[in-house]
Amino acid sequence: MAILEIRNLRKVFGSVIANDEVNLSLEAGETHAILGENGAGKSTLIKMISGLYKPDAGQILLNGVEQHFANPRDAILAGIGVVHQHFMLIPALSVAENVVLGSEGSRFLFRKKDAIEKVLRISKELGLPLDPAIKVQDLPVGMQQRVEIVKALYRNARILILDEPTAVLTPQETEELFAVVRRLNQDQIPVIFISHKLDEVREIADRITVMRAGKSVNTMPVADATAKELAQLMVGREVVLETIKTPAQTGNVVLSVEGLSVRDDRKMTRVKNVSFDVRTGEIFGIAGVDGNGQTELVEAIVGLRKLEGGKILFLDKDITAESVSGRIHRGIGYVPQDRQRDGLVLPFTVADNLILRSVGNQPFSKSGWLQKKSTRASAEKLIKEFDIRPPLADAQAVSLSGGNQQKVILAREMSREPQLLIAVQPTRGLDVGAIEGIHRHLLSLCEQGKAVLLVSLELEEIMQLSDRIGVMHAGELVTVMDAKKATRETLGLAMTGERVEEGVAP
């Protein structure tokens, strides 16, 4: 008998049918992947299984018994552990406090020492080391995810659901996560795994269910599916998995960074004496393991962080002392890494989010008055161009699926026709079809003679799109190489700090 069975589940939000006739069964010890486009309804399904949403119709069965979860607590008690796409941790509390929160039992005061010990034990058993005393807000996302996993297992989860867990992970961390998943499978704990990365799914999953437009269209063993077929099932049309890039016609220097040093919030020097140029018509990729100074470098260029030393030139103008808005007006576009924290105003509508960086400009405002008609018209155009779903200009950003939120940010930045677009992980969480679209947009920007600074943790993406690739390690730009000559091996080596002689030229 299936451990978990979903029968004809349905969920409607206003005019949007998020789930309809969704069927799924989960066997003991298997890893079951759910694939689907952005907005296909994966997270909605997970939220119903975990008691956050109530289904409008259909059944959820655990070991053959129908369940009616009134709230997440019921689902947790039934043994369902979930790591949501957007984490649900409390930043100001410690790891241990986050883990035990809400499960302290009937005891009035929770025993801190017990909690810490138990957290340590679970994280050791899983092979996911964690410091229980540190505050969650001080942890990088990869670590926060560990906290979520430990939290789920602390509550004796007998099913673990991971909603796009690898979107925020480095390849190394992904491997560690997979090891955890395999160990859980061995203990007969089944795992539901959501991802847009087909190769990952093929590596870890036993079976795959594909969702399209809110429906589960197919379930198959992983061995029977090729990447191309899966992509086609998801999108409903043929997808070009590899974007074809024509070599760039590079021109003048757009951005020149000279001897940049930057400190982080804790006054540690995170970027050390970094110099490079980005030219019109090219994509300059920055590769590196997460946390090697990429974030600080980008924040310094955008104007959010003071420099410890060095100089930034944009179109031959020294902008080192310029404000964020000054730089925006000069033509720097920016796609931040954390879309919900830095990129969107969640309670605003899509249309309002699309003008976040240009409210002060024509045609969105005239002498200080918002021009709602032009805002709306422009929003509708962008929604169509970037395929934002659902195509409603006045949907609240918070109601969009993760991938579609990312599209809103990208659409906003691209629509400003920046001279330089700085994109950090621009395709994180996007489905294959959407990635194809974003890549096309980035390349077209270059064809128009604009420049792109692409920071990504995904080597594939960097190698596919870039003309030149810089690799950061421990705050230094250890190498800059021609993308044609770069291989996974040379890049991987450089990412560990090895200097690759051949291409040290800036």
Added chain:
Amino acid sequence: MSKRMQNLMLPLLAVITGLILGGIIMWISGYKPINAYIALFQGAFGNPVFIANTIAGAIPLILTSLGIAIAFRTGLFNIGAEGQYWIGAMVGTWIGYNFPHLPWYIHIPFALIGAMLAGGIWGGLIPGLAKAFVGAHEVITTMMMSYIAILIGHFMLERGPMMAPGYNPQSPLVSPTATLPTLISNSNLSAGIFIAIAAIIVVYLVLFHTTFGYRLRTVGYNPMAAKYAGMNVPLFTIYSLGLSGVLAGLGGAVQIMGVDHQLTDTFSSGYGYTAIVVSLLARNNPIAIFFASVFFSALSTGSQVMQINSGVSPNMTDVITGVIIFFVATDKLYSYFRGRFRRTAKAQSEQKGVSLS
């Protein structure tokens, strides 16, 4: 249920619960709740003069609440509206009795603008700067500034520079050239109502139809995104608290020039505190603030007739207000924590579809 409906339903529910619980308490104490409420209603709306007085009582509430709502919209708590209201009243009174030779069309704007500036500086500029540059939390600074204002007010009247000749702690009467005309005789309703309505319209337009308001709201909802979008967050903090104080100051002056005509020791009304409840109940919506203000004003004007007719103490309305605050605030607290712990609460609120806009 649509979001708009929900925005309307929750406050209404809070009000109804407040009235029902108040009724139960009356009943337990041996009164007849239905009769008491009928009396309350008659006292507030029973004849044109009562209606006029209810609306008159709403005027200062409307103005101060609008100010608090602007601050809330920017994610700031202006707890010190009471003091800004006092400062506005003080400056309005001072200008009002000191320049009796000015024509009314100069004198009235002069007094109003003076009060607005004073309120703005007191409530906005000083706490705003303190927050922007040294990070002092506005809850503390606006509250402290508020106490200072109220105490200065008392000092001014109790043998201070604004005390009128005689023994009573009160200022001279403002000159007729600085008096807002009464609209309905024998009532307190003055032309101040037009100022209040104009303020509602202006605040509404500013918040929802200007780039300035858009930026204020952006800063309120997500200061990080505002920063990344190139907005000067500290500057908007100052603007927002400043405007908040401007409106409270205006409220004080309008009350003096339209109703009281002089500043007295007993001027303190608690309007600045009730206004916090009004803006919570109205969910910081300028138009809803009008109705919420009239409601609270009605409770207070009607309570006297309620006492005469059914013996229920006017303090009963405080109980009702308390219950309403409780229900409105739990809902509001919840959204506040949602903002703070966005990741934690997001999914739950998504489901409820709660909207702040």
